Amino acid sequence: MTPSPTPEPSGHEHQVEEVLELVRARGGRVTTARRQLLEALFEAPPHATAEELAGAVQVRAPDVHLSTIYRNLDELERLGVIVHTHFGHGPASYHLASSPHGHLVCETCGVTIEAPEELFAELTARAKDRFGFVIDSRHFAVVGRCAACTAAGRE
Amino acid sequence: MTPSPTPEPSGHEHQVEEVLELVRARGGRVTTARRQLLEALFEAPPHATAEELAGAVQVRAPDVHLSTIYRNLDELERLGVIVHTHFGHGPASYHLASSPHGHLVCETCGVTIEAPEELFAELTARAKDRFGFVIDSRHFAVVGRCAACTAAGRE
DNA sequence: GGCCCAATTGCGAGCTGCTTGCGACAGGCT
DNA sequence: AGCCTGTCGCAAGCAGCTCGCAATTGGGCC
Numbered sequence: 616m617t618p619s620p621t622p623e624p625s626g627h628e629h630q631v632e633e634v635l636e637l638v639r640a641r642g643g644r645v646t647t648a649r650r651q652l653l654e655a656l657f658e659a660p661p662h663a664t665a666e667e668l669a670g671a672v673q674v675r676a677p678d679v680h681l682s683t684i685y686r687n688l689d690e691l692e693r694l695g696v697i698v699h700t701h702f703g704h705g706p707a708s709y710h711l712a713s714s715p716h717g718h719l720v721c722e723t724c725g726v727t728i729e730a731p732e733e734l735f736a737e738l739t740a741r742a743k744d745r746f747g748f749v750i751d752s753r754h755f756a757v758v759g760r761c762a763a764c765t766a767a768g769r770e
Numbered sequence: 771m772t773p774s775p776t777p778e779p780s781g782h783e784h785q786v787e788e789v790l791e792l793v794r795a796r797g798g799r800v801t802t803a804r805r806q807l808l809e810a811l812f813e814a815p816p817h818a819t820a821e822e823l824a825g826a827v828q829v830r831a832p833d834v835h836l837s838t839i840y841r842n843l844d845e846l847e848r849l850g851v852i853v854h855t856h857f858g859h860g861p862a863s864y865h866l867a868s869s870p871h872g873h874l875v876c877e878t879c880g881v882t883i884e885a886p887e888e889l890f891a892e893l894t895a896r897a898k899d900r901f902g903f904v905i906d907s908r909h910f911a912v913v914g915r916c917a918a919c920t921a922a923g924r925e
Numbered sequence: 926g927g928c929c930c931a932a933t934t935g936c937g938a939g940c941t942g943c944t945t946g947c948g949a950c951a952g953g954c955t
Numbered sequence: 956a957g958c959c960t961g962t963c964g965c966a967a968g969c970a971g972c973t974c975g976c977a978a979t980t981g982g983g984c985c
Contacts, residue, residue: 801961
């Protein structure tokens with residue numbers, strides 16, 4: 616395969632290279648799969664699942680296997696570049712660690728609302744006071760029912 | 771199998787029968803599996819997994835299949851008798867809908883702390899105000915790190 | 926440029942947690 | 956006692972993720 620220098624006009628090269636620098640600093644290698652996954656992470660909407668990211672990567676590099684995606688997501692998480700969240704059911708969702716926020720997920724229609732971290736400030740403080748428990752509000756989903764479903768009385 | 775009248779000296783018969791009355795009222799039938807599962811739910815610690823409950827039931831009724839446990843857990847949830855919660859990874863946990871409370875789960879050591887619903891009052895109110903979102907604080911886990919793990923600086 | 930070696934990859938098999946289709950069985954009303 | 960239908964046991968199946976292994980490849984060093 617011809618290693619064309621910069622085949623993707625994505626606009627995120629700088630950020631991607633920055634992360635790859637981190638990878639390199641840790642003795643890691645810069646591979647096509649790695650680079651493409653990072654591209655995908657910067658381009659994709661937040662809350663992408665591993666499978667969705669694999670799809671995006673495979674547009675450019677069809678041979679990248681799902682297990683490679685998982686392994687790289689793992690490593691990026693260890694590096695602190697991304698975070699993954701388990702919503703109630705279904706696959707986990709991955710997003711960049713920058714722009715911290717929590718998630719409100721509707722049990723009825725499945726919609727996800729991004730909630731500013733500040734919304735959790737009081738809960739976080741109280742949990743710390745009362746239980747010494749340090750909440751990571753980016754890493755879990757708050758479930759319930761969204762305004763539309765509540766109004767419609769759906770079940 | 772001989773249908774012995776009351777073979778278990780559990781102390782929860784009354785509550786069990788109450789729920790079975792609900793089941794009957796809905797056209798449901800009272801089966802051994804159903805009754806034993808309810809016994810198990812009342813006797814077990816909160817946060818039992820389906821597999822644990824199956825184990826408990828099978829002590830008395832070895833032929834009860836795991837799929838039957840799942841089907842009955844589903845129905846009991848529809849009846850509002852129990853609630854299930856997805857912690858980060860691993861199996862879901864089931865507990866009685868009475869005694870409402872949230873859960874703080876440590877990502878590091880896995881310990882689960884029961885948090886009074888009141889802890890979530892302010893978050894619930896804010897989510898309602900700002901997003902019209904009605905939080906069900908019993909149905910999700912708040913993850914983070916417990917006091918012990920924070921102190922020990924474990925990872 | 927070529928070599929070498931460990932990091933990484935593709936692939937398939939495997940695992941956990943849960944769901945489903947199906948035929949047999951059994952509550953419970955009459 | 957008999958019928959009807961809810962429920963059950965079982966086995967197969969599915970989603971989401973993990974692992975072992977041999978083949979490949981990045982990249983430091985001549």
